[in-house]
Amino acid sequence: MANNRPSQVVPEPPERRSFLTRFAATVIGGLVAIFPFAAGVGVLCDPLRRRSDGGGAGNGNAAANGVKFLPVCPLDQLPDDGVPRRFSLMADVTDAWSRRLGQPIGAVYLVRAAADGGDDEAEAKITAFTTTCPHLGCAVEFNPDASQFECPCHKSGFAPDGHQVFGPSRRGLDTLEVKLEPHAGQPTVWVAYQRFRTGVPTKEPIV
Amino acid sequence: MTRLLDWLDHRTGCRQLMHDALYEHIPGGARWRYTWGSTLVFAFFTQVVTGTILWMAYSPSTQTAWESVYYIQHEMTAGWLLRGVHHFMAYAMVVLMAIHFVQVVVDGAYRAPREINFWLGLILMQIVLAMALTGYLLPWDQKGYWATKVATSMISLVPGIGPALERLVVGGADYGHHTLTRFFALHAGVLPGLLSIFLALHVALFRRHGLTARQPLRGPDSTFWPEQILRDAVMCLGVLIVVLVLVLQNYPSADANLPLAAQLGAPLSAPANPAESYSAARPEAYFLFLFQTLKLLEAFPPLVGALVVPGIVMFSLFLMPFIGRWQLGHRFNVVWTFALLVGACVLTGMTYYADHNGKTPESQHYLAAVAEAEAQAARTIELAQSPAGIPPIGALAMVAHDAKTQGPKLFRQHCAACHSHFDPAKGDDLTQRIVTDTPSAANLWRFGSRAWVAGLLDPEAIVSDHYFGKTKFIDGEMVGFVKVNIGEEAGPLEGDELAAFRRKVEDVTYTIAAEAQLAYENAGEQSEAIAERVAAGRKILVDDLTCSSCHKFHENGELGSAPDLTGYASREWLRAFIGDPSHERFYRDTNDRMPAFAPGGDKGAARLTPEELELIVSWLRREWYEPASK
Numbered sequence: 001m002a003n004n005r006p007s008q009v010v011p012e013p014p015e016r017r018s019f020l021t022r023f024a025a026t027v028i029g030g031l032v033a034i035f036p037f038a039a040g041v042g043v044l045c046d047p048l049r050r051r052s053d054g055g056g057a058g059n060g061n062a063a064a065n066g067v068k069f070l071p072v073c074p075l076d077q078l079p080d081d082g083v084p085r086r087f088s089l090m091a092d093v094t095d096a097w098s099r100r101l102g103q104p105i106g107a108v109y110l111v112r113a114a115a116d117g118g119d120d121e122a123e124a125k126i127t128a129f130t131t132t133c134p135h136l137g138c139a140v141e142f143n144p145d146a147s148q149f150e151c152p153c154h155k156s157g158f159a160p161d162g163h164q165v166f167g168p169s170r171r172g173l174d175t176l177e178v179k180l181e182p183h184a185g186q187p188t189v190w191v192a193y194q195r196f197r198t199g200v201p202t203k204e205p206i207v
Numbered sequence: 208m209t210r211l212l213d214w215l216d217h218r219t220g221c222r223q224l225m226h227d228a229l230y231e232h233i234p235g236g237a238r239w240r241y242t243w244g245s246t247l248v249f250a251f252f253t254q255v256v257t258g259t260i261l262w263m264a265y266s267p268s269t270q271t272a273w274e275s276v277y278y279i280q281h282e283m284t285a286g287w288l289l290r291g292v293h294h295f296m297a298y299a300m301v302v303l304m305a306i307h308f309v310q311v312v313v314d315g316a317y318r319a320p321r322e323i324n325f326w327l328g329l330i331l332m333q334i335v336l337a338m339a340l341t342g343y344l345l346p347w348d349q350k351g352y353w354a355t356k357v358a359t360s361m362i363s364l365v366p367g368i369g370p371a372l373e374r375l376v377v378g379g380a381d382y383g384h385h386t387l388t389r390f391f392a393l394h395a396g397v398l399p400g401l402l403s404i405f406l407a408l409h410v411a412l413f414r415r416h417g418l419t420a421r422q423p424l425r426g427p428d429s430t431f432w433p434e435q436i437l438r439d440a441v442m443c444l445g446v447l448i449v450v451l452v453l454v455l456q457n458y459p460s461a462d463a464n465l466p467l468a469a470q471l472g473a474p475l476s477a478p479a480n481p482a483e484s485y486s487a488a489r490p491e492a493y494f495l496f497l498f499q500t501l502k503l504l505e506a507f508p509p510l511v512g513a514l515v516v517p518g519i520v521m522f523s524l525f526l527m528p529f530i531g532r533w534q535l536g537h538r539f540n541v542v543w544t545f546a547l548l549v550g551a552c553v554l555t556g557m558t559y560y561a562d563h564n565g566k567t568p569e570s571q572h573y574l575a576a577v578a579e580a581e582a583q584a585a586r587t588i589e590l591a592q593s594p595a596g597i598p599p600i601g602a603l604a605m606v607a608h609d610a611k612t613q614g615p616k617l618f619r620q621h622c623a624a625c626h627s628h629f630d631p632a633k634g635d636d637l638t639q640r641i642v643t644d645t646p647s648a649a650n651l652w653r654f655g656s657r658a659w660v661a662g663l664l665d666p667e668a669i670v671s672d673h674y675f676g677k678t679k680f681i682d683g684e685m686v687g688f689v690k691v692n693i694g695e696e697a698g699p700l701e702g703d704e705l706a707a708f709r710r711k712v713e714d715v716t717y718t719i720a721a722e723a724q725l726a727y728e729n730a731g732e733q734s735e736a737i738a739e740r741v742a743a744g745r746k747i748l749v750d751d752l753t754c755s756s757c758h759k760f761h762e763n764g765e766l767g768s769a770p771d772l773t774g775y776a777s778r779e780w781l782r783a784f785i786g787d788p789s790h791e792r793f794y795r796d797t798n799d800r801m802p803a804f805a806p807g808g809d810k811g812a813a814r815l816t817p818e819e820l821e822l823i824v825s826w827l828r829r830e831w832y833e834p835a836s837k
Binding site for chain 2 (some may be wrong): 009022024025026028029031032033035036037039040041042043044045049094096097098099171198206
């Protein structure tokens with residue numbers, strides 16, 4: 001301190017008054033300091049009260065557990081040879097303020113086994129897998145040479161029926177609900193697209 | 208706990224730091240007048256915290272800035288509170304800065320050895336004002352956009368390097384994505400960083416020189432903690448309460464229809480539209496005195512009012528420590544400070560009065576522009592909350608496809624030279640009201656509806672200015688027909704006979720209006736009763752009134768002598784009619800003066816693009832999105 005004036009002796013204030021001052025200064029000071037955070041906590045925690053969009057803009061189809069079915073491909077474009085094929089899924093997306101129509105929102109693998117009967121049986125013979133690795137969320141790819149799904153990130157491997165063959169994943173590939181219904185005038189494979197928690201042994205949907 | 212503190216203190220010396228910070232010497236004891244600097248630190252702290260959280264939700268580009276701010280304000284939890292606090296704390300900061308400055312000058316705290324700290328304070332002042340200016344643009348709304356344009360144009364007035372400097376600030380020749388990214392980097396990065404550095408220097412020098420104690424001292428010396436901190440905290444609480452009052456000032460609003468987020472916090476006007484100049488563009492209130500200075504000095508080159516005068520004033524502030532060396536100079540500084548403050552207040556008041564008095568044409572123009580911008584903003588928010596939502600290319604495109612807002616503009620531009628569009632009976636929605644001073648064609652308010660057709664079949668109404676009064680059709684066959692076959696026919700009738708005749712004519716209005724298939728007219732009524740009257744009117748139209756002897760009506764009558772009544776005022780009919788009224792289907796060679804608006808419909812070029820034509824048709828039919836709650 002560059003104050004040349006001789007400092008006066010500060011008399012001790014009465015104990016009680018000093019305590020009250022300290023107490024009030026701490027409380028009011030704390031209140032004031034917390035205020036800017038309090039003003040922002042709503043916006044900061046806003047994502048917690050938002051739910052996953054789930055994709056589809058609603059084509060008037062039945063929803064399974066609140067998840068909308070999305071058309072994937074016409075049935076006749078899916079050979080019944082039991083080989084997994086990859087398809088992109090398109091849907092209308094609400095992303096914060098913007099609404100985008102017909103956006104790619106993810107991909108699925110469809111596997112169709114041979115069936116003798118009609119469409120009912122064909123439906124039962126189609127399996128849909130999400131491409132999201134249940135380990136930590138990388139995208140799995142089907143390797144036709146080894147005839148298995150492989151995750152490029154941490155080397156998990158899955159059989160064409162989805163069962164885990166090797167690697168660190170704690171469960172097999174996640175299946176998605178499938179149905180057959182006409183779309184644009186032809187029999188079409190629909191999939192209830194949803195995401196699941198990764199890294200856990202059980203399949204738990206993210207809402 | 209003590210052991211942990213010992214461990215920490217041994218490595219950092221934190222106890223000594225805390226002690227130095229808390230037990231600063233205060234000669235003469237704590238006083239309220241020493242709190243202003245602390246309130247400024249508090250205001251800056253609030254801006255950093257609220258600004259950082261806003262940053263997490265803000266997206267700086269021309270297609271997302273307004274949109275993300277809209278989302279914060281109207282969709283995110285208590286977003287209006289966060290924005291409101293950030294906005295009004297900026298105001299508070301400017302006011303507190305002025306108070307702090309006045310106190311420093313009055314107390315002579317700029318004298319040796321504190322000159323440098325005084326100059327640091329002036330630099331801080333410039334930084335705070337620059338933050339206010341850059342922050343105003345970020346919502347990318349009409350207000351901020353047009354006001355900031357003025358500010359950046361001033362930069363170009365700097366001799367020599369002006370144009371290059373403006374380009375560097377704006378990020379290109381025109382406002383765009385890079386204007387926002389640059390302003391945002393300045394507002395949230397460069398300027399707060401500089402402010403932090405200069406604030407640290409300012410406080411360090413303040414600590415070095417000590418407080419400028421107000422003489423005479425009131426009591427014994429004390430320390431910063433706890434007496435002065437208590438006073439500081441209470442003062443900050445006061446600032447905070449004032450800010451909260453400002454955030455909540457419009458609640459409860461007179462307009463109960465407005466959602467909560469539209470009433471509270473900081474205003475958000477319509478998205479910035481370079482094609483639509485906003486004649487109520489004003490800077491934020493604390494810059495209004497500069498705006499007025501510019502206006503008062505308009506006799507001089509703009510450089511004088513924009514840069515020279517503010518520059519000289521700023522320079523005079525920098526000189527204060529030298530002038531204040533003499534007692535007389537100090538008095539001059541005090542008087543000069545108050546003169547500047549009073550001057551700024553007077554100039555601000557002048558602008559405010561000139562804008563808000565409501566008497567001068569300029570003021571009326573200003574208030575009308577504000578009202579229109581507010582209506583536009585409300586409409587944009589309505590559309591943003593509609594199921595269709597904001598398209599990826601932004602809210603401006605969304606508004607451009609909205610018949611309710613674009614219809615009146617297109618109508619004014621292309622139709623209002625002859626046609627009006629207003630409800631003659633009662634006060635309609637002002638945004639939809641277009642009154643032509645000298646109408647020379649029909650009033651198209653609810654064209655094709657039952658009420659409109661009823662007027663056409665009324666012998667008095669049809670010759671009024673709302674219909675054919677100012678057209679050449681006043682001497683035409685339709686007017687003659689209505690006068691004779693409806694007016695004179697009804698003349699001798701009385702009682703039940705008159706009522707029956709009137710009902711017959713009314714049935715015909717039902718029939719013709721049904722052709723238009725107007726959504727607003729068919730909503731919420733018993734369709735069976737209407738269908739009966741439409742069917743009855745159909746018979747009367749053909750057999751009784753014999754409209755089809757001139758007009759074609761479905762399978763009856765021929766085209767060629769009068770406009771087609773089939774699908775009258777329907778989308779398709781309107782599109783074709785506006786496209787080419789002289790077409791065989793409509794007026795042929797009896798067309799009065801109405802030009803063809805469609806591409807290829809007339810000899811000349813198209814007056815309306817296909818999209819514009821659709822918008823006008825939708826607007827005349829009142830087909831636009833309205834929220835369900837209304």
